[in-house]
Structure formats: structure tokens, C-alpha cells
Amino acid sequence: MDAIEAARAVVEEQHPEARTAFLGGSVATGRGTATSDLDVVVLLHGAPAPYRESLQYADWPVEMFVHTEATWHAYIERELPTRRSPLLWMCADGLLLFDTDGLGARLAAHARALVAAGPPPVPADEIDDCRYAITDLLDDLAGSPDPSERLFIATELVRRTGELALAVSGSWGGGGKWLARRLERTAPELNARFHHGLREVLDGRAEPLVTVVDEVLARAGGRLWVGYKRAGTP
Secondary structure: OOOHHHHHHHHHHHOOOOOEEEEEEEHHHOOOOOOHHHHHEEEOOOOOOOOEEEEEEEOOOEEEEEEEEEEHHHHHHHHHHHHHHHHHHHHHHHEEEEEOOOOHHHHHHHHHHHHHHHOOOOOOOHHHHHHHHHHHHHHHHHOOEEEEEEHHHHHHHHHHHHHHHHHHHOOOOOHHHHHHHHHHOOHHHHHHHHHHHHHHHHHHHHHHHHHHHHHHHHHHOOOOOOOOOOOOOO
């Protein structure tokens, strides 16, 4: 059973009353691998939505995201300020499996419009938080002689700097493989330089990674340590 057949079949089995459903994620965008699951968004009239569930259907692992129209909009509104909304992208880039009453077409159009408009601007204090955290990691990398420590410091540097690069460019963010894919679209040369820099750190040379990190930091105002201050919660 192929991915589309399996996605339609699992929705019919689990929620025969569904209004509409999407197949999203790597499989829907042509980037599936041997271990990819089916990301399926289902819209119901009411209960038991909202919920998510991981299950097995035939030979496919399935991640099912079940919503009503109201909860779909509520989740999107909640996720937009984070500039990372898997639900939004599953419906914007995904395959509409079926649409009983036009809801699927409306949600897909709305999702595509939101994606095209881009994420909201990153607040200045959030940028400063990123600059501070990256500066701290750079200091740790410079001061640590331990190869195991340097591995984890460098990995964290790559992740945080990639996120900052997307933020300052006004691009959507992502985690894990989706961070790499967002960078590939926004700044493809960074992926290659991060990869090279990380390998160099493992071989005892931090300079290539530090150089690319400082270049990204410069776009956000440079390193930040002295003068950084945040109020605590009472």
C-alpha cells in the first residue's frame, strides 16, 4: 500500500466521519526516506478532537493530528509567534486527501497565504537572548580542551546559529531536519559551512566554525555579553 492509499485508509478506519484530511511532512513533499512516517492532519466536527496519536497502519508509522476547524485555527495562532508551525506547513505543502464540504480547500488556501506572508518579526530581546547564548558557547568552545565537551558545544552552536540566521532573515524556523531544510532554502551555503566547521572542531580546529558563527552574529549586532540583563520572575 503506497503512502496516499495508506493515509486515506487510516483516516477512513479511525474517523469515517472526518470533514477533510491532509497528508503532510516529508512523504508529501517528495523527501521521504525509508524511515519516514505519514503525517496526517484530520478535521472533525467535534470530539474527540483535538488530539494527536502515533500508531501503526499496515507497514506505515503514522502521526495523526486531529482537530476541529476552531482548534486548527487556535493552534495556528498559538504557533505563529514561535515562527515554527508544523501544522501550518502540513496543510500548506501537504496533499489534500479528501474534502467533503470545502473546509480542506479553505484551510489549505489560508495556510499557503500565511506561509507566503512570512513569520512575524523576531522581538529585539529574543535576538539579544540568542546573541548572548551563542557568545557564551563561543567562550566555552575556546576554553575547553575536552573533545567530548567540544562536540556538544559545537553541535549546540550550529543549532543556535542556524536558528538565528533564519530569524534575522525573516524566515520560518524549524527543528531537526527541518532546520536544515529551512536553511537550505534561505541560506544554502550555511549548511555546507556548518558541516565543515563541525568536522573541523572534531579534528581540533575551531576557527572555521567560529568564523561562520561570527558572520551570522554580525548580522544581528555581534557578540553580546557585557550589558546583557534580564529580570527574573518573582
